[in-house]
């Protein structure tokens with residue numbers, strides 16, 4: 033029996049790898065989970081009632097691209113948040129969470145070759161792992177571009193050789209970034225759009241952390257590209273209710289972009305996709321339309337940022353991020369640090385290297401740990417962060 037070569041070099045997924053690293057050792061104290069980015073704040077309580085009210089619609093196949101009402105609610109949200117008007121019929125579609133969209137859009141839109149050569153797909157390094165799998169699935173070369181302290185924790189795509197940029201078909205960019213919490217400025221997005229125009233590639237903007245920030249809403253790729261008068265086909269944006277509304281289990285996100293690109297994604301998903309069940313689409317529609325719970329959620333994250341800032345005051349390179357809910361903390365060796373922390377304190381964090389790839393002998397995540405500030409218990413958060421500081425930073 034044969035297996036495909038193209039995935040043979042994929043590292044083991046981060047969480048089984050972490051279990052292998054830690055689980056043969058006993059925790060050194062109260063177990064505090066800070067590994068997975070699964071929000072634990074409450075989701076709006078009325079969501080369950082909306083699902084119940086529409087339960088009979090579990091008896092129907094759901095529309096692939098989302099109901100007209102859901103697409104309208106998502107387009108209204110984009111208009112409120114970014115001041116850009118999208119046609120809900122042609123420029124936006126519901127997704128079963130952004131992860132499948134980030135994958136399927138590459139399958140739908142990455143050409144087989146560019147200028148007669150293997151396409152390149154650019155991804156920040158470290159990165160959300162689906163970007164690399166999408167690239168490999170379409171026979172493209174994933175190009176891992178360091179997003180380190182030296183580059184403001186965002187990739188410097190413009191520094192790539194023109195030979196790579198000329199065969200680039202897609203550049204993924206996550207802002208606010210997982211894991212570093214960096215936010216792409218308007219200038220960053222404008223420069224990236226200009227680079228994409230010069231070398232004729234698409235940008236896939238993964239913005240699922242856009243609603244979790246300190247004071248200023250992170251600028252959106254769409255508002256910048258629209259203000260520049262860019263071709264709408266140049267950019268796809270991906271958004272989700274997972275972080276904004278603490279509904280990772282609802283599996284509700286969307287992709288928006290140019291009508292031709294969206295038509296291609298719709299068509300592919302009509303054949304192979306798993307649309308969101310109708311009662312959940314009804315709930316998602318209501319959740320996109322409501323901002324009060326989003327503001328309350330953000331207020332809880334502000335309190336967490338304050339706790340992190342206080343705990344790490346004076347510790348070089350540490351403290352809360354600009355946005356998102358991860359801390360990306362410098363240590364000597366991320367794996368060693370995660371193991372020591374677990375054995376000495378019971379706090380579980382993710383080694384940075386599990387989110388990044390080694391290129392030319394360098395792994396930009398190796399000397400970091402990622403700490404997810406997801407617990408809904410502030411005392412527990414404080415204890416966890418203090419353990420990290422006292423065990424690893426002193």
Ligand SMILES: Cc1ncc(COP(=O)(O)O)c(C=O)c1O
Nearest residue numbers: 069129130131160210272274285
């Ligand atoms: C950077 C990033 N993009 C996309 C996703 C996918 O989220 P979902 O599929 O729940 O929308 C996640 C989830 O953790 C993420 O961290």
